[in-house]
Amino acid sequence: MDLKYEEMLEEAYKQLPSEVFRRERLEVPKASSVTFGSRTFLNNFKDICEVLNRDPEHVLRYLSKEMATSGSIEGSRAVFQGRFEDEEINRLIRRYMEEFVICPICKRPDTKIIKEKRFNFLVCEACGAKSPVRRI
């Protein structure tokens, strides 16, 4: 076999375990919302929750509380009482991510929330850290 350097490199990459290519950060879709009357419809709510890998009810509870309003899920959308700008929603989603998705130790997003007795923990699948998180 007479492989060129690039080909050898490619071969070497193919043999690496897939964990090496774990995502380092999340590409969360930007909020896409419209307001009708006194309500705000967040159209890509389900997409956002999927990328965050979190229960939509949990995300909804957080957003409603931070916006000091009530919200509900309608199909793939979230509906909030009141008028809110995409910018504000994006800011809150970012804060949600920092508190409930990103591991505080290694800063990776490969985490899940587990409940133990009355407490919630953020468990990191990348580094194994277990950090307490508040309940919403």
Ligand SMILES: [Zn+2]
């Ligand atoms: Zn971690």
